[in-house]
Amino acid sequence: MTRPVTIALDAMGGDHGPSVAIPGAALMLERRPDARFVIFGDEKEVLPLVEQHPKLKAVTTFHHTEVSVKMDDKPSQALRYGRYKSSMWRAIDATKTGEADVTVSAGNTGALMAMSKFCLKSMAQVDRPAIACLWPTARGESIVLDVGATIGADARHLVDLAVMGAAMARVVFDLDRPTVGLLNVGVEEIKGVEAVKEAGRILREGNLPHLTYHGFVEGDDLGKGTVDVVVTEGFTGNIALKTAEGTARQVTDYLRAAISRSLMAKIGYLFARGAFSALREKLDPRKSNGGVFLGLEGIVIKSHGGTDAIGFASAAELAYEMAREDLMAKLREMVAASTQPAPVAAQPADAE
Amino acid sequence: MTRPVTIALDAMGGDHGPSVAIPGAALMLERRPDARFVIFGDEKEVLPLVEQHPKLKAVTTFHHTEVSVKMDDKPSQALRYGRYKSSMWRAIDATKTGEADVTVSAGNTGALMAMSKFCLKSMAQVDRPAIACLWPTARGESIVLDVGATIGADARHLVDLAVMGAAMARVVFDLDRPTVGLLNVGVEEIKGVEAVKEAGRILREGNLPHLTYHGFVEGDDLGKGTVDVVVTEGFTGNIALKTAEGTARQVTDYLRAAISRSLMAKIGYLFARGAFSALREKLDPRKSNGGVFLGLEGIVIKSHGGTDAIGFASAAELAYEMAREDLMAKLREMVAASTQPAPVAAQPADAE
Structure with a gap:
C-alpha cells in the first residue's frame, strides 16, 4: 500500500x-x-x-x-x-x-x-470474530487470541483463531511462518478438552501455508514467548490476560513496598534508579495497548x-x-x- | 482433634x-x-x-x-x-x-x-474431585480451585467447588464465613458462560451456611485477594495458575536483567539487598507449595x-x-x- x-x-x-x-x-x-x-x-x-x-x-x-x-x-x-x-x-x-x-x-x-x-x-x-492482543514476553512480544470476544470454542473456531493470529503475526512481526501454539493444561497429547485436541489434529495434519504449528502450550509459556501466536477461547484468554496484568502489578507493588521499608533500600533505589525506570518501561501496559478485532x-x-x-x-x-x-x-x-x-x-x- | x-x-x-x-x-x-x-x-x-x-x-x-x-x-x-x-x-x-x-x-x-x-x-x-491451591495475594493468601483436576464444569459442580473451597478456607484462614467469588470475564451480571451465571444464581439464592457469596471476580482479582475463595473450572484455573507463575518469574527476570546492566544499579542492589531478599521471600513459590485434593x-x-x-x-x-x-x-x-x-x-x- x-x-x-x-x-x-x-x-x-x-x-x-x-x-x-x-x-x-x-x-x-x-x-x-x-x-x-x-x-x-x-x-x-x-x-x-x-x-x-x-x-x-x-x-x-x-x-x-x-x-x-x-x-x-x-x-x-x-x-x-x-x-x-x-x-x-x-x-x-x-x-x-x-x-x-x-x-x-x-x-x-x-x-x-x-x-x-x-x-x-x-x-x-x-463464524465468529476474536480479539487479539500483543503480550509482552521474555523474547519480545507474542499475539494472544481470543481474549474475550466470544465464550467457548469448537475445534473449527480454534483453527480460525490460529489462522487469523498467524496472519496478524506476519504483519506485526514481519514473519513468513509464525509459530502457533494451542493453550492447554498440559503438553501431553492426552490432556485437555476435546475441542483443543481436535484443533491440534487439524493444525498438525492440515499443513497450512504461512503457519508452523508448534503444539500445545501452557500458561507459563505465555510469558516465555514460546510461540509467536497463542490460541485459546475467549473465556480462558480473558482470564489469563487479566491474571497476568494483575500478577505483574502485584509483583511491582511488592517491590515498591520492600524498597520503601528501609533507608538503606531507599539509598539503593537512588543508585539503581536507571534500572527501575527500565523495568517500569518494560512493564508499561500502555506500550502494548490495543485489542485487534479479527x-x-x-x-x-x-x-x-x-x-x-x-x-x-x-x-x-x-x-x-x-x-x-x-x-x-x-x-x-x-x-x-x-x-x-x-x-x-x-x-x-x-x-x- | x-x-x-x-x-x-x-x-x-x-x-x-x-x-x-x-x-x-x-x-x-x-x-x-x-x-x-x-x-x-x-x-x-x-x-x-x-x-x-x-x-x-x-x-x-x-x-x-x-x-x-x-x-x-x-x-x-x-x-x-x-x-x-x-x-x-x-x-x-x-x-x-x-x-x-x-x-x-x-x-x-x-x-x-x-x-x-x-x-x-x-x-x-x-460428583467430581478438585485441586485447590493457596494463591499469594496483596492481602495474604486466597484459595483457588479447581486448578486442574477436571476439565469443564456445570453449575452444580461449581457450587460444589464453592462449598469445598469455603470449608478449606475455614480451616486454613480460621474464618467462620469466608467470601467466595466465581471467576468470570466481567463483573456485569450479563457476561460469562451459562454454567457460571447459573452457579451465581444458586449461590446468591441458596444462602449457604459458612459462606458469603461475593459475586463474579475477574482475573486481576486473584492477585488483589478480593475474596477468600476463587472458584473456576479446572481448565481455566490451571491456565490462570501457570500464567501467574510465569508472569511473576518474567517480572523478576526483567528486574534482575535491569540491575545487572549497570554498575550503578549493582551498587544500588547492594544497598537494597534486604529489600530484594524480602521480595524474593514474598515470591518464593515453595511457601505456597501444595495442591489439596478435595x-x-x-x-x-x-x-x-x-x-x-x-x-x-x-x-x-x-x-x-x-x-x-x-x-x-x-x-x-x-x-x-x-x-x-x-x-x-x-x-x-x-x-x-
Whole structure:
C-alpha cells in the first residue's frame, strides 16, 4: 500500500474521551507523519482540542456526531440508540465505506464489538470474530487470541483463531511462518478438552501455508514467548490476560513496598534508579495497548478505556501498522487457504 | 482433634524422591513437633536418609514398597502396575484405613489423582474431585480451585467447588464465613458462560451456611485477594495458575536483567539487598507449595514435583493443618448443608 493510511477515530470513547484521543492521535502522528485521520465526535469538545495540534488538524477530516456511546451501556442499548449516528458507529462505518482503512475506539468493548459485527459483518468462512492482543514476553512480544470476544470454542473456531493470529503475526512481526501454539493444561497429547485436541489434529495434519504449528502450550509459556501466536477461547484468554496484568502489578507493588521499608533500600533505589525506570518501561501496559478485532470485513482496534494519550497513541500506531501492511488482504488469503479441502486421507463421517 | 496428626508420605514421588521428601519431613517436624509419619518407599533409598534424622525416625513407621510410580506415567499405566503395591497407592490407602490422617506425595498429578479417586472414592453428593491451591495475594493468601483436576464444569459442580473451597478456607484462614467469588470475564451480571451465571444464581439464592457469596471476580482479582475463595473450572484455573507463575518469574527476570546492566544499579542492589531478599521471600513459590485434593473420602496433598526440602515441608505442613483442624468433618458438614433442599420458592422442572 503506497497511499497514506487513514485512521477513523471515535474521539468520544473511553473514560476520558477526546481529551485523551486527540492528544494521542497527535502523538502518534509525530511517529507516523504520513498518517491521515477521519475523526468523529462532538464538535464542541473535539474541535478545540484539534486546534491545539495544527499538524493533526492539517491531516484530519472531522465529522460532528450528536450521540456518544457510554462506557457502561450494554451492547443492545448502545446499538439501539447509537446505530448509524454515534461517533463509534460512524468511525466503524468509515472503514466499511473505504473513507478510512482502519478504526480506533477506546469505547466500551461490548458495544464496539456489537457495532463492528453489525456494521462490518463477518468475513466469509469465519463464524465468529476474536480479539487479539500483543503480550509482552521474555523474547519480545507474542499475539494472544481470543481474549474475550466470544465464550467457548469448537475445534473449527480454534483453527480460525490460529489462522487469523498467524496472519496478524506476519504483519506485526514481519514473519513468513509464525509459530502457533494451542493453550492447554498440559503438553501431553492426552490432556485437555476435546475441542483443543481436535484443533491440534487439524493444525498438525492440515499443513497450512504461512503457519508452523508448534503444539500445545501452557500458561507459563505465555510469558516465555514460546510461540509467536497463542490460541485459546475467549473465556480462558480473558482470564489469563487479566491474571497476568494483575500478577505483574502485584509483583511491582511488592517491590515498591520492600524498597520503601528501609533507608538503606531507599539509598539503593537512588543508585539503581536507571534500572527501575527500565523495568517500569518494560512493564508499561500502555506500550502494548490495543485489542485487534479479527474476523470481520474490516479492522477495528480497541484501545483500553482508561489509558492516557501515550497509550492511545500505541493503539493508533498498531492500527496504522495493520493497515499499512494490509492485514485484511493477508487474513483473506490465509482464511481461504485454510478452508480448502485438506489434502489428507478421507476421515470417517463421525470424526468431523 | 487432640491426638497427634499422622501424615502418610509417599517418599518415592517427585523429581528427587526421598532425597527431598525425607529432609522435607524432618524440616516440617521441627515446626510441628507433635506430627507422626507413616512413610512408604524403597528401604534401600529411604532408610539411610531417615537414619540421618533421629527425631523423624523416632516418630516414623516405615513400610517398604517395591514399586514406584514414575513422573511421566499415564494415570492408566500407573494404576495398572502400581495399584495396591506402589508407595503412592499405599500412602493413600493409609489415610483410607485410618493409619494416617492425611497423605502427601510429590508424585505425578494424574496418577496421584487417579489412585486417590480409586482408593478413597468420592464424597457422597460430590460428583467430581478438585485441586485447590493457596494463591499469594496483596492481602495474604486466597484459595483457588479447581486448578486442574477436571476439565469443564456445570453449575452444580461449581457450587460444589464453592462449598469445598469455603470449608478449606475455614480451616486454613480460621474464618467462620469466608467470601467466595466465581471467576468470570466481567463483573456485569450479563457476561460469562451459562454454567457460571447459573452457579451465581444458586449461590446468591441458596444462602449457604459458612459462606458469603461475593459475586463474579475477574482475573486481576486473584492477585488483589478480593475474596477468600476463587472458584473456576479446572481448565481455566490451571491456565490462570501457570500464567501467574510465569508472569511473576518474567517480572523478576526483567528486574534482575535491569540491575545487572549497570554498575550503578549493582551498587544500588547492594544497598537494597534486604529489600530484594524480602521480595524474593514474598515470591518464593515453595511457601505456597501444595495442591489439596478435595471431594474424596480423605485428604491428599500434592507437592510440586520439582520442589526441594523447604517446599516439601510446606506441603507437609499444609497437610498437617488440614488434618489438625479436621477438614474432612467440615467438608462433610458443609456439603450436606448445601445439598439440603434449598428453602426457596419452587422452581419449574425445566430450570433444574
